Amino acid sequence: MIRLAGVRKRYRGHGEVLAGVDLDVAAGRPVAVVGGNGAGKSTLLRIAAGCTAPTAGTVSGRPRVVGFLPGRFPASSRMPVRAYLHHLAALHGVPRADAGRDADELLDALGFTGDASAPVALLSTGNAQKVGLAQALTCRADLLVLDEPWSGLDATAAAALDLRLEAECARGAAMLLADHSGRAGALPGATVLRLADGVLTPAAMDAGTDAADGVQTVVELRCPGDPTDVLRALPPVAECWTVRGQLTVRVPAERGDALLAAALAAGCSVLAVWREEVR
Amino acid sequence: MSERAGGSPARTLAVAGYLADDVVRSQRYLLPLLVYVAVLGVLFGGDPGEPPGAWPASALALYPMAAWLAVIVANTEDPVQRTVTVAAAGGVVPVVTGTLLVGLAGDLLLVALPMGWPVVFGGHPYPPSVLLLGGVAHLACAVTGTAVGLLCARPLVERIGWSFCLGTAIVVVTAVQPWLPPVGVAVGALAALGPPPFAAAVLSLVLALGAAAVVWTVERRR
Numbered sequence A: 001m002i003r004l005a006g007v008r009k010r011y012r013g014h015g016e017v018l019a020g021v022d023l024d025v026a027a028g029r030p031v032a033v034v035g036g037n038g039a040g041k042s043t044l045l046r047i048a049a050g051c052t053a054p055t056a057g058t059v060s061g062r063p064r065v066v067g068f069l070p071g072r073f074p075a076s077s078r079m080p081v082r083a084y085l086h087h088l089a090a091l092h093g094v095p096r097a098d099a100g101r102d103a104d105e106l107l108d109a110l111g112f113t114g115d116a117s118a119p120v121a122l123l124s125t126g127n128a129q130k131v132g133l134a135q136a137l138t139c140r141a142d143l144l145v146l147d148e149p150w151s152g153l154d155a156t157a158a159a160a161l162d163l164r165l166e167a168e169c170a171r172g173a174a175m176l177l178a179d180h181s182g183r184a185g186a187l188p189g190a191t192v193l194r195l196a197d198g199v200l201t202p203a204a205m206d207a208g209t210d211a212a213d214g215v216q217t218v219v220e221l222r223c224p225g226d227p228t229d230v231l232r233a234l235p236p237v238a239e240c241w242t243v244r245g246q247l248t249v250r251v252p253a254e255r256g257d258a259l260l261a262a263a264l265a266a267g268c269s270v271l272a273v274w275r276e277e278v279r
Numbered sequence B: 001m002s003e004r005a006g007g008s009p010a011r012t013l014a015v016a017g018y019l020a021d022d023v024v025r026s027q028r029y030l031l032p033l034l035v036y037v038a039v040l041g042v043l044f045g046g047d048p049g050e051p052p053g054a055w056p057a058s059a060l061a062l063y064p065m066a067a068w069l070a071v072i073v074a075n076t077e078d079p080v081q082r083t084v085t086v087a088a089a090g091g092v093v094p095v096v097t098g099t100l101l102v103g104l105a106g107d108l109l110l111v112a113l114p115m116g117w118p119v120v121f122g123g124h125p126y127p128p129s130v131l132l133l134g135g136v137a138h139l140a141c142a143v144t145g146t147a148v149g150l151l152c153a154r155p156l157v158e159r160i161g162w163s164f165c166l167g168t169a170i171v172v173v174t175a176v177q178p179w180l181p182p183v184g185v186a187v188g189a190l191a192a193l194g195p196p197p198f199a200a201a202v203l204s205l206v207l208a209l210g211a212a213a214v215v216w217t218v219e220r221r222r
Helices: A041-049 A081-092 A096-109 A125-137 A155-171 A203-207 A227-233 A253-265 B008-026 B030-045 B055-075 B079-089 B092-121 B128-151 B160-175 B183-192 B198-221
Strands: A002-011 A015-025 A031-034 A056-060 A066-069 A143-147 A174-178 A191-196 A199-202 A215-222 A239-243 A246-252 A269-277
Touching (some): A066 B079, A125 B079, A155 A174, A227 A239, A246 A253, B055 B128, B055 B160, B092 B128, B092 B198
Antiparallel strands (some): A002 A056, A239 A246
């Protein structure tokens, strides 16, 4: 579907953010991009969506209708929700009545609690995010580019979004996501890529695993002291995050035992262990 | 894909409709409009006399007002919101073209006021040839203003304070040169009741298209 070849992006004063990215996004096969803050995920997504041109390299096969959700959906629109979605359907070039009906259903499913006749600027963060999702997902786009789509959503809304994204994939939409939550990698058929130093690598590779064997062990830990100190005592992990003081790490399955031993040795207590298919 | 309605022209018009709606809701057009109407009130309030009457002055007043309006249209969206609009419209070209269209539509409204006022309330005869001269000259000034406004607004100039300084500087320097097309020439033609300054009007349109092309180049590199 859409193909990025040798894409580079340089900003004046910031150096090169993307240093030769090659990426294919096929219909129905979501691609999730992970990486640290400022790694260039949003820049990559903006280039894929056609908001900005790369400094070098090519983007080919971008379809006519693209649904795009930026990293922080702006709360600056003075337009009421309904009028905004109406205009955006026209911009996407899709019939407004269909898009409007679909948007109402999607906002319902996501648990939108704001006033649809109020300006987008007055909505709460979560509700504004739901409006952003509605404009991107209800245009029957052949390419969806979603920057942190789960951010600001509560658990119920996040689960509803999972279902909707699965349905969009099943419909045959190509999908490129940036994600910190780990949910994008759980979409059926998803590929997870890591963006670091301006280039993309398969996400499991940087933990030293065989990319073909994508079974990973996820371990939830409660650790004494600073989680970053604990991480230094552990073997390299593919991914980690902390929620309410609990550290969760992800490693290739064959390294699970070594990780557990190291975690226990570091004085952590193991709260949960489970396995996940990554690729 | 092919069964869907709406090609690129339809999406460009959709952008124009969306931006116009946003500008109207923002009410930012009200201040320049009030200033403009007040200036026209002073110019045409008494008896401006035989044609061209106050037209050279109203054409000069129209120039900065059209630039101000273009800045408002170009700046109406937040930069992040702009990325959503660009992706939705299918590229930078329909968004920049839509911005230009809204600016030009605003020009037509701004031109209609000084054209209609002396004809309706003036009490002096305005033959068609004089109306043509007035219309072409005012349009040349307005469209040049739109070009200046586009070059002084986002994405070229991010901060509204610099937009104001730069726009004022360009307008002051270019408006007072009677030999300089298109504004100086158009105002000169009005004052002398000469032939309609078609060349100046065409040049103003070229300038506006050129400004749009510059905006397009900068916007897609952001």
